[in-house]
Amino acid sequence: MTTIKELKKALETQQTTARAVVEEMIAKIEDPAGEGGRVYLTSYADQARAQADAVDSARQSGAFLPPYAGIPLSIKDLFDVAGETTTAGSVALKASDPASADAPIVQNLRRAGFILMGKVNMTEFAFSGLGINPHFGTPLSVYDRESGRIPGGSSSGGAVSVADGMAVGTIGTDTGGSCRIPAAFNGIVGFKPTAKRVSKDGVIPLSTTLDSVGPLTNSVSCAAILDDILAGGLGVDVDPFPLAGLRLGVLQTKVMADLDDTVAAVYAQTLKRLSELGATLIDFHCEAIDEIPAGNPKGAIVVAESFAWHRDLLEQRGDLYDSFVKGRLEGGRGITAAAYIEMLEIRNAIIQKVAPQTAVFDAVIMPTVAVIPPVLADLEDPAAAGKVNGLILRNTSVGNYLDRCAITVPVNKPGEAPVGLMLMGEHGADRRILAIGKGIADAL
DSSP: OOSHHHHHHHHHTTSSOHHHHHHHHHHHHHOTTSSHHHHEEEEOHHHHHHHHHHHHHHHHHTOOOOTTTTOEEEEETTBOOTTSOOOTTOSTTTTSOOOSSOOHHHHHHHHTTOEEEEEEOOSGGGOOSSOOOTTTOOOOOSSSTTTOBOOOSSSHHHHHHHHTTSOSEEEEEOSSSTTHHHHHHTTSEEEEOOGGGSOOTTBOOSOTTTOOEEEEESSHHHHHHHHHHHTTSOOOOOOOOOOTTOEEEEEOSGGGTTOOHHHHHHHHHHHHHHHHTTOEEEEEOOHHHHTHHHHSGGGHHHHHHHHHHHHHHHHHHGGGSOHHHHHHHHGGGGOOHHHHHHHHHHHHHHHHHHHHHHTTSSEEEEESSSSSOOBGGGGOSHHHHHHHHHHHHHTTHHHHHTTOOEEEEEOSOTTSOOOEEEEEOOTTOHHHHHHHHHHHHHHO
């Protein structure tokens, strides 16, 4: 019962109870041989048990229950929960005031009946695609755990919580790939909505321009259900889009550079299978997309906006920051207002250039990440970590820069290294790209 729909049915037909499901999750979280101690920064075990008992009692009495009552989720340590300090994976915020109210997305999840199991680990302040956290430890990717591979970031703990069965789904944020990268590195689904689709109130920002809030799950159906709830809906799924006649633009820009052998081989095989299943694949060259790095050098839009939020905190508690994150934030000191405005103008111009070129496709596709999860021990040198971080973020960040929706689905064979296929849709076409993602995932 790894999907929301499967668990919903099992609960409603009383094949299991909410308490039994919650206890199974808690056992995995508290298993000293597992990753739970590095995944969950705050555990809601007692509250989850009480909520599960209330759900079971109401169900037995025939009382009305919300549609997803009793299904356990985790949430990134970036969302406000009333009465708690939101720490964003950092010790620098531990002395801050507690939140006065739940973030709207937390309210929406509770209203739908989900049980929150706790807040999960992340890259400090969401500022890296690696998923490394020196304060609370780094949860390891579900793949090749003996080698100790990074989980991807910044929604690292959330991805591992789903992959290891410590939650049925999780909610993360995505500024340059922070939902899709850890999803790809852990063999699950990650969805980045169009930025304005889901409220960011009650969420500690990284970039007010590029941030978005989305789910990481075991299936595209799960992602579609959670996306609808996050956006204020009732939790409606999408129907799979048929592959026959589907027009897929196969991006041939710099996103295809420096692929490792595993990703290159799996991606090529995936394209072959999609063609055999009836999709029309069209190689797609877009010079405007290759202009993005020059228009946003070293992620300067994020650097400028994040520094504006962190400036005072850096002065007061900068010694408590992860040195890797602090170094990136400090780069914002030298960005002038004129340079920042110019970068936003260039971004708008690139968005306008790309729009008519991608409108002829149902989706644009590319590898989600150029490499399989690197070994954590190989990234101790800051220069090496910075280079790998840039490569890992390269493909996913295209969707954020263009303000598109995008989804990653796993396309590797079971037991093999995780590889994600990314589908990027048009601005605002979130439900359509979910339907296409579901059609492809089901067919593959």
